[in-house]
Amino acid sequence: DIQLTQSPSFLSASVGDRVTITCRASQGISSYLAWYQQKPGKAPKLLIYAASTLQSGVPSRFSGSGSGTEFTLTISSLQPEDFATYYCQQLNSYPVTFGPGTKVDIK
Amino acid sequence: QVQLVQSGAEVKKPGSSVKVSCKASGGTFSSYTISWVRQAPGQGLEWMGRIIPILGIANYAQKFQGRVTITADKSTSTAYMELSSLRSEDTAVYYCARDSGATVTDAQGDYWGQGTLVTVSS
Numbered sequence: 001d002i003q004l005t006q007s008p009s010f011l012s013a014s015v016g017d018r019v020t021i022t023c024r025a026s027q028g029i030s031s032y033l034a035w036y037q038q039k040p041g042k043a044p045k046l047l048i049y050a051a052s053t054l055q056s057g058v059p060s061r062f063s064g065s066g067s068g069t070e071f072t073l074t075i076s077s078l079q080p081e082d083f084a085t086y087y088c089q090q091l092n093s094y095p096v097t098f099g100p101g102t103k104v105d106i107k
Numbered sequence: 108q109v110q111l112v113q114s115g116a117e118v119k120k121p122g123s124s125v126k127v128s129c130k131a132s133g134g135t136f137s138s139y140t141i142s143w144v145r146q147a148p149g150q151g152l153e154w155m156g157r158i159i160p161i162l163g164i165a166n167y168a169q170k171f172q173g174r175v176t177i178t179a180d181k182s183t184s185t186a187y188m189e190l191s192s193l194r195s196e197d198t199a200v201y202y203c204a205r206d207s208g209a210t211v212t213d214a215q216g217d218y219w220g221q222g223t224l225v226t227v228s229s
Contacts, residue, residue: 032212044152046215046216046217049215055217087152091211091214094211095167095169096168098144098151
């Protein structure tokens with residue numbers, strides 16, 4: 001199985017900050033990576049797929065990059081509604097796997 | 108607009124089975140692929156498997172092989188996830204999600220159900 005690691009696991013930031021989350025895969029996955037946002041008690045929300053394609057309706061302050069084994073999710077200017085946990089997901093091969101998550105909290 | 112509505116919370120005894128439903132509206136159900144993902148309390152997301160209803164073909168995570176069955180009823184636009192031999196570690200919120208496409212490379216979930224809490228307790 002392809003393992004995903006995320007760093008940091010926890011991030012404290014302020015409104016307006018630029019935030020970057022990294023996801024690393026245990027083997028190359030081309031660009032078959034998605035990012036999700038999850039708020040407490042809610043289902044995950046798809047933000048980005050194919051490593052860098054913004055899902056319809058997602059604000060442009062979210063962006064993704066990377067290929068192979070290293071990927072990043074960037075929030076250019078953190079907004080109050082962005083405080084949540086973020087997960088990466090690899091879609092290169094079965095079984096589909098998720099990273100352990102990065103919680104973004106208010107400083 | 109696609110909507111996925113899941114069945115209600117369940118409390119089950121260890122060793123029993125649970126069957127969670129996921130009813131879809133909007134779009135064409137037979138063209139969907141539906142994945143099931145679970146989340147234990149305070150933990151991350153865990154992919155369990157997916158089904159292509161038009162083909163009736165399901166893929167499962169090895170961890171759940173033999174214990175999970177994912178099916179779909181095209182006549183009612185409903186997908187099901189049945190998990191057997193339940194143990195306390197299966198206590199989790201179970202989500203269904205519509206995948207963007209049929210292949211694994213398109214298995215990102217663009218629409219999600221609201222989640223179903225399954226509690227396994229004696």
